[in-house]
Amino acid sequence: MKILQPAGWAAPRGYSNGIAAAGTVVSIAGQIGWTAQCVFESDDFAAQARQALANIVAVLAEAGGKPEHIVRMTWYVTDKREYVAAYPAIGMAYRELIGRHFPAMTAVQVAALIEDRAKVEIEATAVIPA
Numbered sequence: 001m002k003i004l005q006p007a008g009w010a011a012p013r014g015y016s017n018g019i020a021a022a023g024t025v026v027s028i029a030g031q032i033g034w035t036a037q038c039v040f041e042s043d044d045f046a047a048q049a050r051q052a053l054a055n056i057v058a059v060l061a062e063a064g065g066k067p068e069h070i071v072r073m074t075w076y077v078t079d080k081r082e083y084v085a086a087y088p089a090i091g092m093a094y095r096e097l098i099g100r101h102f103p104a105m106t107a108v109q110v111a112a113l114i115e116d117r118a119k120v121e122i123e124a125t126a127v128i129p130a
Contacts, residue, residue, distance in 0.1 A: 046089030
């Protein structure tokens with residue numbers, strides 16, 4: 001895996017501008033902050049983000065992958081201000097579950113998610129080396 005950082009660009013914080021990788025591509029559907037039994041245990045934004053990340057790690061493990069194989073994440077959030085306010089707690093959960101690995105990322109505020117209690121949905125793409 002190679003991080004793509006054009007010369008002269010300011011270093012991004014918490015993500016990479018691009019990743020080049022070769023191997024088995026794993027596409028992980030949007031994961032929300034509910035448990036494996038589809039139960040929300042919290043309405044707290046950071047807690048839901050943590051659970052969504054844990055769900056991504058669990059799905060990726062089914063393919064034999066690890067968090068460091070994630071090359072891209074897209075975060076869909078229902079409230080940008082709540083997302084930004086939760087940065088410290090999200091960062092702690094991210095480092096605990098994903099580590100100090102920063103794939104290419106996009107975050108988008110959306111009007112709503114399909115599950116009414118969901119505050120965040122995260123989809124991911126991973127490439128497991130051959």
